[in-house]
Amino acid sequence: MRILIVGSGGREHALAWKLRQSPLVKDIFIAPGNGGTALEGTNVPISDGDLPALVRFALDEKIDLVVPGPELPLVLGIKDAMVAAGVPCFGPDAYGAQLEGSKAFAKEVMRAAGVPTAAFGVFDNADAARAYIRQNGAPVVVKADGLAAGKGVVVARTVDEALEAVDDMMVRRAFGDAGDRVVVESALAGEEASFLCLCDGETVLPLPSAQDHKAVFDNDQGPNTGGMGAYSPAPVLPESRYGEMIDLVIRPVLRELIKRGHPFTGVLYAGLMMTAEGPMVLEFNTRFGDPECQPLLMRLDGDLAAIMVAGAQGRLHETTLPLKRETALGVVMAAKGYPGNYAKGMTISGIEDAEALGPVKVFQAGTEQRDGASVSRGGRVLCVTALGDTLADAQALAYKAVAKVRMDNAHYRSDIGAKGLKRGA
Structure with missing residues (x-):
């Protein structure tokens, strides 16, 4: 197989790393990619929003599967464009991608489908x-x-x-x-959890629960970011409740979209607030989260390429998601000042030392290769991810690995996983 991954973040490095492990895969291209994806395949200088150029590349290179990473190409309609050109694509069409592209659309679908969510108003x-x-x-x-x-x-x-x-x-x-346009909704009290499922319109394969950390500083202080770290599984959402979550928040949305003539294929990600009154959906994403993707793929024990092909062909019922029992935890190393102004061009070293500690993978996001060295070019630079028999083990190894990585003006949270540990994980 020849695969085209679209995107340039840590999620795309994780996807390339995992897909390269498949015996089905011959070549991997990443558009536009980053310094880490260049180590797993071939970076292509095409923006993730340039759909005509992406379609031309897919046709010219006889791509067998397109894997969109971020939300932008999905919302723009990359699935529709690729399918029209005869290229399989694992992701929702532009209509389904509105679940992420429009908070108001997502709320309207949830209301129609009977999915529990906070009271809200929509205003232009x-x-x-x-x-x-x-x-x-x-x-x-x-x-x-x-x-x-x-x-x-x-x-x-x-x-x-x-x-x-x-x-x-x-x-x-x-x-x-x-x-x-803005959505104003009631604030919910509780603990957040991320619940991601692979879907092919009807079949739902749940990934293990995860917990993201959005605020830039420890103890959830400071402005929201794209995510400062994540771990899986999240004790607030144990495996015994996955079936309940599917029936409560995933299948109703799939049924509603089928009713509207747009079966949902790809990753449906429910951001949940586990409240005293029960689980409530904060938002939907229509792709792997970043940084949730990194620990989740560290735990996936199966052939991701085969699973995605089955999903794109409506055959998810024929496959499974084998998982490692260990916990995975990822710590994002960002540039000091992110999500505001931050320095770029900082040399990064020590990645090999970090990965030599054990089951550790340093996924690159805002990086590029310059004269044989890794250099920062974005706000979220790395996601240092480790496996451990317990959450405490994974956390200890991840932070031990973080200490091996050297980058001027680095910033990271020191409390990734703390909420899970408080629950006795």
Whole structure:
């Protein structure tokens, strides 16, 4: 097989690393890729949003499977474009990708499907959003409707904070067109969990639970980022409850989309809040999370290429997801200042030393190869991921590996996995 992975993050490095292990795979191309993906396959200088160029490349190189990593190409319709050209693609069509591309669309689908979620209002007028906030009070969550790289969400503890978030998104346009419309919803109390499933329209194969860490600083302080670390499994969502989650939040959405003529194929990722009243969906993503993908693929014991081909062909019922029993934990090493302004061009060393410690893989995100060296070029630079018999073991090994990596102005959280340890994992 010849596979084209679309994207440039740590998730795409993890996908390339795992897909390369398949005996079915001959060649892997990554567009545009990063310094880590260059070690697993061939980087191609095509933007993840340039669908015509991606389709041309897929046809010219006789690609057998396209694997979109990030949300942008999915929302733009890469599945539709590839299928029209006769190229298999593991991901949802543009209609299904709206579950992530539009917070308002996702809420409307959840309401139609009977999926539990927070009470909400949708507004394309700032004055109306402000009136809703003043009427309902705080705490509330204000979300930019469109794509904002995981950062267009503000948990406002006061009315003033919520009003400021509306002004930031809708008036000052901090997230561009993504903030033309906002969703304002009730703030939910509880602990978050990530629940990802592979789908082919009807069949659902659950991946193990995971927990992401969005805030930039320890103890969930500071602004939201694209994710500062993750681990799997998450004790807040044990394996004994996976079937319940599928029936509660995954199958109803699949049935609703079938009813609308758009069966969902790909990764359906439910961001859950485990509240005292039961699980509630915070949001849906339509692809692997980053950094959840890294620990999840560390635990996958099967042939990812074969699984994805089966999914693209509607044959997931013929396959399984064999998993390692160990816990996996990943710590994101970012550039100091992220998600605000940060330095670039920092030389990275010590990756081989980190990986020599044991079952450790350093997945690269915001990196490039320059004169034979790894150099930073983004905010989230690496995800240092380790396996351990227990969560404590995985956490200890991951941080031991982090200490081996050398990069000026590095920043990382020191408490990835702490919530799971408090639950006695």
